[in-house]
Amino acid sequence: MDLRNFYHRLSVDESLAEVRGYNPYYLTMNSGLEGKISVNGHQMIDLASNNYLGLASDLRVKQAAVKAVEKYGVSLCGTPIATGYIELYQRLEENLSRFVGLEETIILPSCYQANNGLFSCIAGPQDLIVVDRLAHSSLIQGIKSAGSKIRPFLHNNLEHLEGILQRSTGYRQVFVVTESVFSTVGRIAPFKEIVQLCEKYQAMPVIDDSHGIGVLGKSGHGILEEQGIEGYQGIYTASLGKAIANSGGMISGEKRLINYLRYYCSHLVYSTALTPVALAGIGAVLDIIHSEFDGIKKKLVFNQGEIYESLLEGGFEVVSSQAPINSIQSGSQNDLYSFRD
């Protein structure tokens, strides 16, 4: 054992960035998301953030955040189970539950933590977790931490999923895990059919609606509203840092599940509570969605169409998307770097 070996194996291959004289990662932003953004001193149009509804710099959201800081300060310096559970937090849990149409909700510092913390609480070695092949890293990492048997199914492939469910007997519980919107290509999961398969085989559905909440559905309430899924008995997670334009993550579902997580989800119990700024900001965004979603969604759809057409005209290979995402196929990593030229 040699301490130098430890640091030696942590090396990162940045050769391509060095050859190109440009690293697209960790760019320094000199502005917020209002209007054109400033990146390394250059004014640019933001097509990369997840600020779907453009509410991250909305004056009403900023004012709500400022008001919360004036009342509570910048942090409660405690976990929700101890000193971090302010009335704003409790009220937001209730609002989020109503928003997605589920019984109860917990709020974590990020959806990555929500997805990471969920599975080790609810699943173990006696269980099987069936997961979409293209599910997000946070779900995969969370699933692996549970020690359950894992069976990936082909992306959005109901036939393959049902085959696995048919053959999966003898487990304490089978979970089926997917995302509503797969963000790299904007594809939407056939979640209503997945829920029906889960009902047929008594499996527990788990959906990550990070790119659907605030975007999908006639009122922006997400995948359950979009696909008309009523009486959902499964588990729901979502990011509050995309269309909801703040930070944090949520887990929603039946009261028994959420109450259990309140005491046993270590990612919640041992993390400093979400700040008053974010709690108030999320509340303000939900209010705006409630009153203005129609108009914002029309603008979102219009902008996506315009950008899509412009990218095609510019000679880019753009993936046809079911969600407000325009994904450009670059080919190799080397080709990706040349996009900037």
Add this chain to the structure above:
Amino acid sequence: MIINLEDRIILIIQSVLDKRPEINLDSHLIEDLMVDSLDKLMILSALEDEFAITIAEDDFADVLTIKDIVGKLQEIV
């Protein structure tokens, strides 16, 4: 039509690895087929179903090529 074990295994692996180059016994899982940890799980699951066996992931931790998978399976099947 009767097919041999090697071809049967290749067919199974092809069914779960879409958009990959041609698969043969010498295909290297990572370098040629870009198989990641989830792909590997999907391959093992498909083989479990095909041969009605239970596979311990650890037994396949060191496989590098399709030929290695065939070898491991011949020990089990």
